[in-house]
Amino acid sequence: MAVPKQRHNSSRKNRRRGNIFIKTPVLVKCPKCGKPVLPHTLCGYCGYYKGTELVNVMAKLEKKEQKKRQKEIGEAKASEPKKEEKK
Ligand SMILES: [Zn+2]
Numbered sequence: 890m891a892v893p894k895q896r897h898n899s900s901r902k903n904r905r906r907g908n909i910f911i912k913t914p915v916l917v918k919c920p921k922c923g924k925p926v927l928p929h930t931l932c933g934y935c936g937y938y939k940g941t942e943l944v945n946v947m948a949k950l951e952k953k954e955q956k957k958r959q960k961e962i963g964e965a966k967a968s969e970p971k972k973e974e975k976k
Contacts, residue, residue: 922962935962 916925936944
């Protein structure tokens with residue numbers, strides 16, 4: 890069995906362990922609904938990716954929730970062009 894030849898000092902140990910932490914995920918805004926999404930991935934909230942619907946999210950929801958979500962997605966869509974106009 891390999892045996893350590895020399896003792897590693899505390900600063901060396903701390904340098905090694907300085908990189909052991911949970912990285913915060915990089916999130917971008919979904920252009921369709923405005924929810925935070927991982928980049929280059931399908932939005933789980935509205936089912937859109939690159940402007941096309943790939944998953945029908947509404948199919949599994951109940952009618953009440955469908956209405957609610959449709960409203961949220963619609964509102965996000967309506968509010969986005971206003972922001973662009975201001976710039
Ligand atoms: Zn979305």
